[in-house]
Amino acid sequence: MATISLCMIVKNEEEYIAKCLNSVSDLVDEIIIVDTGSTDNTEEIVSEYTNNIYFFDFADDFSAARNYSFEKASKDYIFWLDADDVLLERDRVKFKELKNRLDDEVGIVAMKYNYIFDEEDNVVLSFYKERLIRRELKPLWIEPVHEYINVDADIYKTDITITHTRKNTQSDRNIKIYRKFLYEGNELSQKGMMYYGMELLSNNLIQEAIFQLGKFLKLKSEWDSECEWVCLELSACYLKLHDYDNAIKALLYCFEKCVPRAEICCEIGNCFVYKKEYDNATFWFELTVAMKKVRDDFSFVLDMYIDFIPNYQLGICHYSLGDIERAIYYNEEALKARPNNINAKKNDTLYKKIQANA
Template identity: 45%
Template sequence: MITISLCMIVKDEEATLWNCLNSAKDIADEIIIVDTGSTDRSREIASEFTDKIYDFEWVGNFEPARNFSFKHATMDYILWLDADDVIMEEDQKKFLELKKNLDPSVDSVSMIYNYGFDEYGNVTLSFRRNRLVKRSKNFQWEGDCHVYLVVSGNILDSDICVSHKRVHHSTGRNLAIYEKRLENGDEFSPRDYYYYGNELNENGLYERAMNAYETFLWMEGGWKEDKIAACSRLADCYGKMGMFDEQKEILYKSFEYDVPRPEACCRLGTILSNEQNYESAVVWFERAIDYEPDKGNWGFTYKAYSTWVPHQNLCKCHYYLKNFEKSYEHNEIARKYRPEDPGILHNKKLLEDKLNL
């Protein structure tokens, strides 16, 4: 059986830290906490689970803090989590089985990161990350704000999930990191421009976000999955600015990188539906449902766009096309995912009255 060091960096995480550590305590053989300046109860909470708590002065980015935490690991493998992550009970069992049976020739184990959830508990955003890495390989973190672990060798893709249970999101802090780099005259990589655009977007700075996304998309290099995601995010910015022709064009541009993804299909369907071009909208929403994801894809998966979102929109389109039975069928499928959604329940009553059900 392998041994595992859990390495974390924290700052003012009292709202989530206990749940995170409690979910991982039976998996980790040691827990290492690097505190970057907490003023709340984070250290007190961490001390319930470990005495290996280290101070690290915040220097404006995450890379050195992450790498500092890894330096203190002593076990065979290193597991990393954020304070607002949890390992659910079913995944804890899978993790313990992995720990018993993992081939020591494996250099890294990737896991599914369920990052977003709706109010009914449905996963809305997921992607893979290298989550458990062999300590002897000395893999390092790179970047500043949205850091990434540089991994190579024998990588095992597992079905274990880590769930992100966000309480707050320090968008202002992340944006400040990028702004400071710009002030210092740092040269941005394609990846930097993509994530800088995301931070601007989340802070409502849409025109500047559009510029960052456009710069990224027309640069050489950059991960294909980031390019596809940037097209969708840029389309949203265009929509908010009333630039609807540009919105359509950038969604079509996403097809240059791969087959039409559900996110782009649903956005195009929504545009056409708003134009009352319901028959054409139906084509795009159906295409979103029929999309077959590549199991080896490490990109972002927005499950809502292949499940309840297109079905709810198909309910609307078929209603206006007077295909009431189809409208009802799609609403019922959407209701399986969101059983208490007021809009879906309203549609159910309306269509049952229409069909005399």
């Protein structure tokens, strides 16, 4: 059986770290914790799980900290998590099964990451990450923030899911790291351009975000899911400016490069709703509903854009166009995807009341 080192970097994670380690400590053979400056009870908590606790002087470079944690690993494979990640019981079972059959032929294992949830705990955003890497491949983390692993090996995709438990909050930490990185004369990689543009958008620096994301699309030589994500982000920039035509144009750029995915088509429909062009919006939402759910690759998935949002919006479009029967039909389809959604429930009551009084 293969042996596994769990490597983590932490800082002030007393709220999350015990839940994380409880979910995985019996699945791994070694736990490496690198603390980058905790001032709470994180050290005391992790000391109950491992003696391999190291301290690292964090200098606005997450890759440096993660590489340091990887250097401390001694087992066959390195598994990494953040303190607010957990393995649910069904995924713990799958992880055990995977560990039992791991062999030298497997270099990297990618696992699904359920990252953002709505108020009803439905998955909103998910994607795949390289989580388990054979140590002898000498994996290296790259980029000061939004870091990723650079290693040359085939990737084995599994249905094991890592669940993110922290509620996403707005922070200027990452944008400050990027500003410092650029001020020191460093140049962003293409991936760095993408994430910097996204951080600019998150911090409401819209014009800078438009420039950075547009620069990424011009320089990117090979089209992939990152480009589709950037088109969505660029569109979001223009939506903040109420520039719906350029928002649509940013999304339509995907059509020049690839077969667009459901998320792109759905967002085009949303743009036409903002413009109150319900006939045009209906076309795009119906196209979204008819598309295949998920491509079999490592792309991001905006789950609500696949089923709930297009059906919900079709209900609104047909209501606005005076076709109450179709409005009811599509809203009921939306409720099948999200049975407890408050807005869909309200619309269900409204549409059926109108139908009864017709």
